[in-house]
Amino acid sequence: MNNMRNKVFPESNGGILICGINWGGDPNGKDDGHSGKHAFTDKEHNSFRYSETLIEWFKVWGIEVDRSSNPGPLERSFIQTNWCDSQSKSAAGISDDDYRRTELFKLIKQYQPRAIVLTAVSLFPRFRARAAEAGIRELKDHEQYLLKTATGKQFRAWLAEYDKTNVLAVPHPSRFASILGKSVAGWKQPARYALSKVIDIQSAAYKPLRL
DSSP: OOOBOSOOOGGGTTSEEEEESSBOSOTTSSOOSOOSSSOTTOTTTOOOHHHHHHHHHHHHTTOOOOOSSSOOHHHHTEEEEESSSOBOSOSTTOOHHHHHTOOHHHHHHHHOOSEEEESSTTHHHHHHHHGGGGTOOBOSOOEEEEEEOTTSOEEEEEEEEBSSOEEEEOOOHHHHHHHHGGGGGGGHHHHHHHTTTTBOTTTOOBOOOOO
16 A cells, blocks of 8 residues: 555655654544645645644754745655554554554655655654665664753654665654744754755755666
């Protein structure tokens, strides 16, 4: 099953893969808007808090993303997926079998993203344990980045470098949006490094894939 909801563009190959735990919201409600006909960055068709917050974090990290319905090459490079192809208001009820049945690594093999953003730190150890399924090899020890908010609450992000991609794991954007706020600026350095295969660190411009 193709667990994707955004339109696929040529830039989706070797682009930025955004991966959450599962599709949030009410599984018995109306269509969540992920029709597969629009770019992940298209504000008109993807104005969910999850997407809004994550794109705002990109801005805090110095990476401007166009939210129009006429996406540029950077915006076309995004792929949105989830580890589990299920929908629920909470991830608490997801079983180990749901995690095991993931299609994520097949998706990585197919599109070979140069950057992967995991939007739940709990996914990071699961990813590292199964990364070989995607045909990628970790190059060096992963790094942890701790962040303390103004209220004193501590959060962590993870950065791992692989031969074909970089992986950044951050807390869930919509769940922790109000707590983290602009504090995510503290992760600017690892975030920009993680995205550096796709985005030029100095100019924040999109890097075309060299075949």
